[in-house]
Amino acid sequence: MFSLATGLAILATSFLLLRMLAFFLARTQFPPGPCPLPILGNLLQLRFQLHPEKLSQLTRKYGSIFTVWLGSTPVVVLNGFQAVKDALVTHSEDFADRPVTPLFEDLFGDKGIISTSGHAWQQQRRFGLITLRALGMGKKVLEQRLQEEAQYLVEIFHRQNGTSFDPHVPIVRAAANVICALVFGHRFPHGDPFFQELMKAIDFGLAFVNTIWRRLYDAFPWLLRQLPGPHRKIFRYQEIVKSLICQEIERHKQRVPEDLEDFISCYLAQITKRKDDPASTFDEENLIQVIIDLFLGGTETTATTLRWALLYMIHHRDVQGEVQQELDTVLGPSRVISFKDRKLLPYTNAVLHEVQRFCSVISVGAVRKCGTATTVQGFPIQKGTIVLPNLASVLCDPEHWETPWQFNPGHFLDGEGNFVIHEAFLPFSAGHRVCLGELLAKVELFLVFAHLLREFRLRAPAGASTNERDYILWGTKQPRPYDICPLELGPRSPGLPSCLTPP
Numbered sequence: 001m002f003s004l005a006t007g008l009a010i011l012a013t014s015f016l017l018l019r020m021l022a023f024f025l026a027r028t029q030f031p032p033g034p035c036p037l038p039i040l041g042n043l044l045q046l047r048f049q050l051h052p053e054k055l056s057q058l059t060r061k062y063g064s065i066f067t068v069w070l071g072s073t074p075v076v077v078l079n080g081f082q083a084v085k086d087a088l089v090t091h092s093e094d095f096a097d098r099p100v101t102p103l104f105e106d107l108f109g110d111k112g113i114i115s116t117s118g119h120a121w122q123q124q125r126r127f128g129l130i131t132l133r134a135l136g137m138g139k140k141v142l143e144q145r146l147q148e149e150a151q152y153l154v155e156i157f158h159r160q161n162g163t164s165f166d167p168h169v170p171i172v173r174a175a176a177n178v179i180c181a182l183v184f185g186h187r188f189p190h191g192d193p194f195f196q197e198l199m200k201a202i203d204f205g206l207a208f209v210n211t212i213w214r215r216l217y218d219a220f221p222w223l224l225r226q227l228p229g230p231h232r233k234i235f236r237y238q239e240i241v242k243s244l245i246c247q248e249i250e251r252h253k254q255r256v257p258e259d260l261e262d263f264i265s266c267y268l269a270q271i272t273k274r275k276d277d278p279a280s281t282f283d284e285e286n287l288i289q290v291i292i293d294l295f296l297g298g299t300e301t302t303a304t305t306l307r308w309a310l311l312y313m314i315h316h317r318d319v320q321g322e323v324q325q326e327l328d329t330v331l332g333p334s335r336v337i338s339f340k341d342r343k344l345l346p347y348t349n350a351v352l353h354e355v356q357r358f359c360s361v362i363s364v365g366a367v368r369k370c371g372t373a374t375t376v377q378g379f380p381i382q383k384g385t386i387v388l389p390n391l392a393s394v395l396c397d398p399e400h401w402e403t404p405w406q407f408n409p410g411h412f413l414d415g416e417g418n419f420v421i422h423e424a425f426l427p428f429s430a431g432h433r434v435c436l437g438e439l440l441a442k443v444e445l446f447l448v449f450a451h452l453l454r455e456f457r458l459r460a461p462a463g464a465s466t467n468e469r470d471y472i473l474w475g476t477k478q479p480r481p482y483d484i485c486p487l488e489l490g491p492r493s494p495g496l497p498s499c500l501t502p503p
Helices: 004-027 052-062 081-090 102-108 118-134 140-158 168-184 193-208 212-219 230-253 263-273 284-298 300-315 317-330 339-344 346-359 391-395 438-455
Strands: 065-070 073-079 374-376 379-381 386-390 456-459 471-474 476-479 485-488
Touching: 052 065, 052 073, 052 386, 052 391, 065 212, 073 081, 081 374, 081 386, 081 391, 102 212, 102 230, 118 263, 118 284, 140 168, 140 438, 140 485, 168 193, 168 263, 168 284, 168 300, 168 438, 193 230, 193 284, 212 230, 230 263, 230 284, 263 284, 284 300, 300 317, 300 346, 300 438, 300 456, 300 476, 317 346, 317 438, 317 456, 339 346, 339 438, 346 391, 346 438, 386 391, 438 456, 438 485
Parallel strands: 073 386
Antiparallel strands: 065 073, 374 379, 456 485, 471 476
């Protein structure tokens, strides 16, 4: 006669076997991929990270479209230009939704732009695009602010007096102040307590995205929601950021309503305008989250790209020299640099594009969700399936780039030295979810890069050993910390800075 304990053991074993059977039957509904473990899926094989190199290894075995399991959640990975283009461009509407992971659901709810889908996302994104354009994105007003921020950065480099320093902090602060000018209507001194707290919170949030704690939270939310640990810190920082933004919103409410010179003012006016519309998603909670989204999307990516750009110039002195010769020939030492000058500077423009291609800051890209059943390159994709476009694989696709693993500005130049765009150049993703601030990032990258390269010859400190291919996957794909020696160009330069040895 069975005891109660024996019966419960048999029942539990039967339940686990049925769950495992259902799990392995579910695999047949998705593209092939590495065999997952029960409960953990492929998390151990992936070392709890969606590492671009690891995904590339899987591509060689399973093809351009395969499935990995993050816990019990299947994720279809797209690799190479054709697979990503077929999904995000050809079937753009089918992949316009964003899956809500447990962490993002607990952090953001159904607010903002980055993590929403459907009606709320459409309203917030459309308003964001229209407002950024109205505030001068790509126009003279914003360009003047960007020129001023670039000049602030140039002055910081000048103050080093030829000594080596880590450019990370001033570059990040400059990128953040661009967003501050758009959102708040003014920039902050780097020592401002408000600004420092905001930067600290953004830095931690971006770093947390790629930690094992984020993966564990998304795989086992029912457990991590109950347990203490480092993952709780992200929620504390979120409250700090919200509190800081609320302070700015309250200040804006005291202003004249007609004075619409920044994003907060425009959004508050939109809340009032649509207050009687039952379909409106415009409220202060959405405003706060949209501002957070603008900082998350527009600070770290641009700053990290600029850090890679300076590192590549240190390693490729011939490229740096050609950029400086072009800047000197076309613009001279004192002419104000504007975004339209990129058309007169084909080599400089090509170098910046190659920086974005070679560093692939976004790495594997942001996940999408299939909104309706479709087919990608012969594979049926069910409605609700999470899809991950591996953007790094697009930017180094050997079928579309002559020397994918080398830094080569020639990828964006024709035989006569004219700038040409490349169809496989997708650093801002593609389709309906293409980066909201793409134009802003392009203007900022060009103006800051051109200002710095016109003023300084960039060198590594004596004895420094840096590798341009080494990186840290920290939310974005970042270079390892490095120091730089800026040598002033022109008659102001008496010779080599003390930190350098002759080449």
